[in-house]
Amino acid sequence: MGEQLSPLEPIFRPGSHGNFVDGVGVTLSEIAPGSIVQLAAWPGEEKKLMAAIGSVTGLKLADGAGAGASSDRYAAFGFAPGKFLVSDASEGLATTFAGKVAAATGTVTDLSHGRTAIRIAGPRSEWVLAKLFAVDFSLPAFSVGSGISTTHHDVFTQIQRSGPDSFDLYVFRSFARSFWKMLCHASDEVGYEVR
Amino acid sequence: MLITCPYCGPRDVSEFAYQGDGNRTRPDPASTDSEAWNAYVYDRLNPAGIHNEIWQHAGGCRVHLAVVRDTLTHEISSVRFAREHGTPTHSRRNHGAKA
Numbered sequence: 424m425g426e427q428l429s430p431l432e433p434i435f436r437p438g439s440h441g442n443f444v445d446g447v448g449v450t451l452s453e454i455a456p457g458s459i460v461q462l463a464a465w466p467g468e469e470k471k472l473m474a475a476i477g478s479v480t481g482l483k484l485a486d487g488a489g490a491g492a493s494s495d496r497y498a499a500f501g502f503a504p505g506k507f508l509v510s511d512a513s514e515g516l517a518t519t520f521a522g523k524v525a526a527a528t529g530t531v532t533d534l535s536h537g538r539t540a541i542r543i544a545g546p547r548s549e550w551v552l553a554k555l556f557a558v559d560f561s562l563p564a565f566s567v568g569s570g571i572s573t574t575h576h577d578v579f580t581q582i583q584r585s586g587p588d589s590f591d592l593y594v595f596r597s598f599a600r601s602f603w604k605m606l607c608h609a610s611d612e613v614g615y616e617v618r
Numbered sequence: 619m620l621i622t623c624p625y626c627g628p629r630d631v632s633e634f635a636y637q638g639d640g641n642r643t644r645p646d647p648a649s650t651d652s653e654a655w656n657a658y659v660y661d662r663l664n665p666a667g668i669h670n671e672i673w674q675h676a677g678g679c680r681v682h683l684a685v686v687r688d689t690l691t692h693e694i695s696s697v698r699f700a701r702e703h704g705t706p707t708h709s710r711r712n713h714g715a716k717a
C-alpha cells in the first residue's frame with residue numbers, strides 16, 4: 424500500500440478557526456477513504472447492480488432516487504438514475520466490483536484518485552452548506568444515508584448525509600483545495616475546527 | 619426559476635443547461651433532403667406561450683429532460699426524462715412541504 428497524499432495538505436490547518444469563542448459550529452475533516460468507485464447500470468439492470476453493491480458492502484439500498492446507507496467501512500448512495508457512488512475505508516474496491524459486476528449489468532469506474540472526500544459535521548452544518556448549494560438540507564428533505572448531486576459554481580459535488588448533523592462531500596480532486604478554502608470561509612462565521 | 623428534476627427534485631435553473639427546442643425531429647441520417655435538414659437546423663416556432671424544450675441537469679444527475687415551459691411566465695407544467703415517454707419511473711423521495 425502506497426502512502427496516500429492529500430491535495431489539501433498545503434492548506435490543512437488542524438485546530439479551531441474563525442468565530443469559535445462561543446463554540447465550534449462545524450468540524451471539517453478529510454475522510455480519505457481507500458477506495459471511491461462509481462457504478463453505473465445499463466437500462467433495466469439497476470436491481471442486479473444494487474444486489475452486487477449489497478453483496479460486496481453488506482449495505483441495503485432502498486429503491487428510489489438518492490437512496491443510500493453506510494457502515495463503519497462502506498458508504499453507498501445513488502446520485503443519478505442507475506448510478507451509484509461507493510466508498511470503502513480500504514483499497515481495492517474497484518477490483519472487487521470488477522469481479523462482481525458482469526459486463527452486461529453495468530460499468531465500474533475507479534475514482535479513488537479522482538475524488539476528495541470531505542466531512543462537515545456539527546450543529547451548523549446545514550447552515551454552512553446552504554450558503555454554497557441551492558438545495559434543501561433539512562432532515563425531512565434530505566434523510567440520513569441518502570445522497571444528491573449538485574454544483575457550486577461549476578464545482579460538481581456529490582453529497583451524502585452521514586448523520587443528522589453530518590455530511591460527506593465528494594469533489595473532483597483538482598478542485599478540492601479551492602473548495603476546501605471556500606468551505607473554511609463559509610464556516611468562519613460559525614467557528615470551525617479542522618481535524 | 620426552479621426545474622423539478624424527476625430524479626433530484628426541485629433545483630435552481632443554474633444547475634441546468636438548455637439543450638434546445640424539443641419539437642425538432644431529426645431527419646434520417648442517410649437523408650439527402652436539404653429542405654428537411656434546413657428545417658431541422660434552423661426553423662423554430664419561437665412561440666409566446668407553451669414550449670417543448672430539452673434541458674440537461676448538467677450540475678446534478680446529468681440526465682436529459684423533456685420540459686414544457688411557458689415562455690411568457692417561465693411556468694413549467696411538466697418535466698420527464700427525455701428518453702422516456704409518459705410519467706417518470708423514478709421519483710425523489712418525499713421532499714417535505716414544497717414540491
Ligand SMILES: [Zn+2]
Pocket residue numbers: 623624625626627675678679680681
Ligand atoms: Zn437531476
